[in-house]
Amino acid sequence: MKIDAHHHLWDLNAVEYPWLMEKGAVRFFGDPTPIQRNYLLPEYRADASAQGFSASVHIQVGAADPWAEAQWVQSVADQYPDWPLVQVVFCDLTANDLEYQLDRFQSLPSVRGVRQIVGRAPGEDAKTGTNKLLENPDFRNGLVAVGERGLSFDLQLLPELMEQTAEVLSQAPSTPVALCHAGSPHDRSAEGLSHWQDALSSLSKLPNVHCKLSGLGMFDHNWSAQSVAPIASTCLSQFGADRCMFGSNFPVDSLSSTYYELVSRLQELIPGAHQNSVFHNTAKRFYRFE
Template structure:
């Protein structure tokens, strides 16, 4: 059984997603118009043929608790599909402990995500990078780990050095690096710079890397264009610290699910396949 360690679902009548429903807005990943519709578990399961479990990652709902309880209901309604989830929580919030207490009443919850960086242009507008200078964020990361929860980390290479210093305050928190650390500059020089910076994270055993979301910065991607990224992650983290994620439906803007899986299958050595497509995610997110 394969596990998709990074995907999203949304029911636009049940949970509000302001970013998703903004008309005419273009994002760093492209035009969201084709995915401005419901994407429910039945469609995802049809897309993810050959998989048997997955991890839902929070995706910018107006209210994180509303999203989390909806995902929990989806998990309970589909007992034959093990579904874990990573929820949104502001680690700088004064009531962080109360929020985490509430989230941990939901059996599907495994971790938390608060995005540190998406893309240089968007980050300049949103100011999310400022989390790295906030001591409350570092304390929140530590608190998450002390509860046995993990943290999904999304950021860009320019932030790795600052993030590594923040992680010094939370060495016991398991970290899932989203989207191979978002290498947004796909030029040869840009990829060399990303690979060099990535050592700041891959040298830390608490971090596991997701091979996911590589289409967001290269909408015309091919297996050969992402080969350097996949091979670098496997070399630096090792198969036991790499896991596959589709990033659907966002990455459906660029290719279908079967094409994404086939590309990764062609790039991951056969001896590493079971780790990347099952074992690492099963261990990290406590899935069968």
């Protein structure tokens, strides 16, 4: 049994996703045109099952109404009980009604954690201003509240923000954190990867932070096992296999590879002794699969 610790689903008739339906806008991960359609569990499951996966973690994906998205994902989990599906929801940790929002989300049995994106890509971050969350004491307090409730936090950011983020996370040591997309090493030059590696150590030193080997094709659509080998090896050496987990980031990463190509390339890079941890054990423990 393998667990995919990071993927998305969407039904454009059930939930509104403004970013997904924006026509003609090229994003940091590429042209979204091929994925501007319904992407439902049966399609995802066919690809994942063929590679030995039998459970997964749905990550929020920018719905106009996060509660509507969470309810819809719960309905999918209820509809397919033979496919264990848990979810990470969006929640603004700086909101005045944070406790109410968390109460409501935790009424859904599939909810395991929350995500509020700190950084996506340099150009987009300049427009959204999400980097400023790190300067907001309410964000830090929200991280603490999430951990006190037994929830985890999915962290998406850029290498340039890692050291500042580590200082914030050190004040919420009881909150389990999953670093999405290996920390988004967007500069794949030797110098860029060196800076990412150094910055990553500020997060990997925190025992509550885990790392997802996911989203490796977002900043390089021509990626290969060889090109991302330094990223995989660095994550494994800094976090250890017991704090690393695989995520497909489908269907977003379907823009750069098939599901088969994605899994086979990463399997090539992960030593056999570590594959059970990366493809199953870490995600099962972190996201509390029964």
